[in-house]
Amino acid sequence: MIKGLQLEMRQSYAFVARNFNLVKRYWGWEVVWLAYSIANSLSVTFIGAGAAEITGETQIDTNFLITYLLIGTLVWRFLASIFNNISEMIAWERWEGTIEYTFMAPVRRFNQMIGQTIFAIVYSLVFTVLIGVVVAAFFDLSFADADFVAATVILLVGSLSFVGIGVVASILPLLYPERGAQMTNIVQAFFLLVSGIYYPVSVLPGWLQTLAKISPATYVLEGMRAALLPATATADPLSYVWPLLIMGVVMLPLGIYLFQRAERYTKRTGKLKRNG
Amino acid sequence: MMEKHISTQEPALIVNNVVKRFNVASEPWWRRLVGVQKSVNGHGTPASAQPKARRGKEVVTAVDHVSFTVYRREIFGVLGPNGSGKSTLIRLLSTLLLPDEGTITVFGLDVERDEMAVKRLINRVSVEAAFFKKLSPKENLLYGARLYGVSGREADRKAREILGRLGLRESSYTSPMEDMSRGMQQKVAIARAFLTQPVLLLLDEPTTGLDPRSKLEVQAFVNELRDTHDATILITTHDMSEADALCDRIAILDDGKIVALDTPAGLKRLVQHNGHEPTLEDVFMALTGKELVEKDDVTDFEPEKVLS
Numbered sequence: 001m002i003k004g005l006q007l008e009m010r011q012s013y014a015f016v017a018r019n020f021n022l023v024k025r026y027w028g029w030e031v032v033w034l035a036y037s038i039a040n041s042l043s044v045t046f047i048g049a050g051a052a053e054i055t056g057e058t059q060i061d062t063n064f065l066i067t068y069l070l071i072g073t074l075v076w077r078f079l080a081s082i083f084n085n086i087s088e089m090i091a092w093e094r095w096e097g098t099i100e101y102t103f104m105a106p107v108r109r110f111n112q113m114i115g116q117t118i119f120a121i122v123y124s125l126v127f128t129v130l131i132g133v134v135v136a137a138f139f140d141l142s143f144a145d146a147d148f149v150a151a152t153v154i155l156l157v158g159s160l161s162f163v164g165i166g167v168v169a170s171i172l173p174l175l176y177p178e179r180g181a182q183m184t185n186i187v188q189a190f191f192l193l194v195s196g197i198y199y200p201v202s203v204l205p206g207w208l209q210t211l212a213k214i215s216p217a218t219y220v221l222e223g224m225r226a227a228l229l230p231a232t233a234t235a236d237p238l239s240y241v242w243p244l245l246i247m248g249v250v251m252l253p254l255g256i257y258l259f260q261r262a263e264r265y266t267k268r269t270g271k272l273k274r275n276g
Numbered sequence: 277m278m279e280k281h282i283s284t285q286e287p288a289l290i291v292n293n294v295v296k297r298f299n300v301a302s303e304p305w306w307r308r309l310v311g312v313q314k315s316v317n318g319h320g321t322p323a324s325a326q327p328k329a330r331r332g333k334e335v336v337t338a339v340d341h342v343s344f345t346v347y348r349r350e351i352f353g354v355l356g357p358n359g360s361g362k363s364t365l366i367r368l369l370s371t372l373l374l375p376d377e378g379t380i381t382v383f384g385l386d387v388e389r390d391e392m393a394v395k396r397l398i399n400r401v402s403v404e405a406a407f408f409k410k411l412s413p414k415e416n417l418l419y420g421a422r423l424y425g426v427s428g429r430e431a432d433r434k435a436r437e438i439l440g441r442l443g444l445r446e447s448s449y450t451s452p453m454e455d456m457s458r459g460m461q462q463k464v465a466i467a468r469a470f471l472t473q474p475v476l477l478l479l480d481e482p483t484t485g486l487d488p489r490s491k492l493e494v495q496a497f498v499n500e501l502r503d504t505h506d507a508t509i510l511i512t513t514h515d516m517s518e519a520d521a522l523c524d525r526i527a528i529l530d531d532g533k534i535v536a537l538d539t540p541a542g543l544k545r546l547v548q549h550n551g552h553e554p555t556l557e558d559v560f561m562a563l564t565g566k567e568l569v570e571k572d573d574v575t576d577f578e579p580e581k582v583l584s
Contacts (some may be wrong), residue, residue: 007425014422018408018415025410025452097406101468104370105423106395267374270298273367 011107015115019085023123034130041073041135044198049139064229066139071224072197074132078155079162079217080188081124086166089116091173091181100272103263109256117163121156143228150237151227157244158220164251165191165216171262175271191217216247287381288476288508289346289369294378296364299333338364340532341378346510349502353523354512355556357564361532362512363402366480369510370400382476396424399474403481405461409454413439413464416453417471424472431471438467442493458485466494470501477501479511483518491515495522516556526556530564 023030048065052058093099102112169187173180194201194208195217201209212218223240226233266272339361346352356362367373369380371391380387382394407416414432421431439449442463453461462485469477479498483491495518501507513519519526520540527537536543536559544554547562554562 010422010425010427014419017422017428018411018419021411021415021419022408096408097404098408100367100370100372100402101400101406101420102423104372104395104398104400105420106392106425107423108392264374267372270296270364270367270373272372 008108008111011105011111012115012118014107015112016119019116019119019123034127037077037127037131038134041070041077041131042138044073045069045135045139063139063141064232067141067143067229068225069198070132070135070139070141071228072221073135074128075155075217075221075224076192076197077131078124078128079159079191079220081127082120082159082162083166083169083184083188083191085120085123086113086116086163087169087173087184087187088181090170091184094173094177103272109260109263113163113167113252113256117160120163120166121159124159145230147227147230147237151224154220154223154227154237154240154244157241157248158216158223160248161216161244161251164248164253164255167252167255167259171259174259174262174266177271191215194218196221216244216251219243219247286348287345288348288350288383289352289510290379290381291342291344291365291369292379292381294339294342294365294368294375294380295337296339296361296368296373297335297337297376300336302334337532339368339375342529342532342534343378344527344534344537346508348508349506350524351498351502351509351511351522353519353526354510354529355514355516355519355526355560356512356529360529360564362529363480364532365529366400366402366478366510366512369476369478370398371395397474398476398478399424399469399472400478401462401465401469401480401482403484405458405465407453407461407464410452412450412452413444413456413467414449416464417468420468421471426472434471435467438470438497439463441497442467443490459487459490462486463490463494466497470497473505473507475505475507477507477509479509479513481513482511483513483515491518498522516560520556528560528563535563 045066047054048067048069049062051065052060052062090099093102165187169184172183176183190211194204194212195215196204196212197217201212201218204212219240222235223237223244226235226240227237342361342365344352354362354365364373368375369382369387371387371394374388382397385393385397387394408419411419414435417435418428418431421435422428426434436446436449440446444460444463444467448456448460453464456464462482466482469479477498483494486494498509498511499522502509511519511522523540525537525539526543527534528543529535536546538546540556543556543559547554547559
């Protein structure tokens with residue numbers, strides 16, 4: 001049994017090691033992407049800094065607004081990074097032509113997902129912390145009453161749902177070699193719109209607010225803001241953990257199940273062969 | 277040439293009446309509109325015998341009721357022209373495709389029902405050396421080996437040994453694959469498959485792109501794998517001398533069907549005439565060559581009417 005567990009851990013580790021090696025080899029691209037992400041996050045937070053000048057209102061709590069937007073942009077960077085790392089795994093293998101070798105190996109998809117998830121969470125966490133440190137250095141922000149432990153728990157539990165959603169999205173490049181990877185962008189756009197990344201969900205039209213309820217990002221953001229901006233919190237931050245746990249427990253196995261169905265379909269129709 | 281001894285004791289691979297069909301884009305609508313329709317598909321099976329194709333598609337039978345048995349420690353060759361179904365057959369054996377009809381068993385395990393157990397027994401080298409091109413051979417090989425449960429340390433030791441024997445420079449081992457020639461990449465692909473010591477090794481044109489010396493090195497390695505590791509090997513190739521040198525038996529595939537199966541010497545006897553000693557190339561041309569005018573096409577042809 002121990003030998004079996006060791007084998008499965010070794011298989012999951014294969015994906016972790018491979019992905020870190022790819023990051024190391026594409027270091028130039030990683031630097032460019034980090035610089036782009038910092039610039040992007042800064043441009044969002046500067047909207048908060050300029051709110052008083054934009055509106056002519058002198059009573060606006062600029063620091064609160066900057067923090068509100070900073071939490072939004074960092075949480076989105078984190079979740080989007082997890083989503084991209086998981087959903088792009090198939091697109092990348094198709095591009096390199098290695099997909100047949102990975103699918104021919106005696107690896108359960110669950111072990112593959114464990115490896116991908118460990119890498120995605122560690123990579124996204126480091127990436128987001130780097131962006132956060134640089135962006136926060138531009139402003140004089142205070143997190144005196146913030147509950148960082150609750151914020152971390154919410155972020156990690158919420159990331160499980162995004163792994164599940166990423167696995168479902170990775171079906172697209174599996175089924176559509178040419179444009180599948182680009183099609184996953186629509187999934188991201190949906191979550192960006194409805195989850196209240198840069199604004200409260202309450203400003204959305206009613207039907208979009210209904211959709212916001214099924215987005216795990218909504219609960220991650222509300223929980224994070226409750227933990228990091230306690231003065232304006234309407235609920236205990238940890239109350240957002242339960243919906244996220246339920247979503248994670250549903251989305252992860254559902255994602256793997258759907259992926260396995262799609263894999264079987266590609267083996268039936270011969271779609272694995274074509275490289276996009 | 278002496279015929280090699282073939283063990284007929286234990287079947288390593290049984291392919292039983294396997295069929296694989298694909299839906300491919302059909303003729304343009306304007307050709308169908310003017311009634312220019314094929315009566316048979318691309319591989320000669322009557323259209324009426326085909327399952328219904330999806331809208332805008334037609335069914336092509338890539339592997340057509342193929343049956344054969346490969347015995348343990350045998351080197352079994354599959355020869356055939358381009359598009360004859362060799363790679364589809366290898367993909368079916370590698371669990372990358374599911375058969376539409378028939379069964380495939382590897383050491384008694386069904387490739388569909390016992391997929392994971394079969395995967396542990398096999399590995400494959402394909403004609404394209406598919407790798408993460410930015411990664412080094414070391415990084416690629418360790419990734420591949422770990423998927424089969426081989427530890428990084430053991431994989432590293434064995435990879436250096438195999439690649440050293442195949443003539444790969446030490447400095448190339450840690451440089452990106454994209455800096456290597458196609459032949460060198462193919463050697464790394466061969467090392468990837470050998471690393472996991474498969475009991476059934478599927479080689480799909482493994483020496484394509486290699487220089488003559490490298491080809492001989494790979495052939496020696498294949499023989500050694502069979503002799504020292506008890507492996508069974510199925511190989512497809514366009515290199516007739518390679519097939520002649522390596523294979524215990526050879527199946528010739530044409531239009532998805534096996535048209536002949538015998539030892540190299542047995543196949544040569546099939547086409548021997550007038551005391552001429554045929555080569556495997558002669559066999560290949562005789563069994564897969566198409567005549568310019570098929571018999572069916574001339575049944576209604578009456579030369580007298582044309583001449584008068």
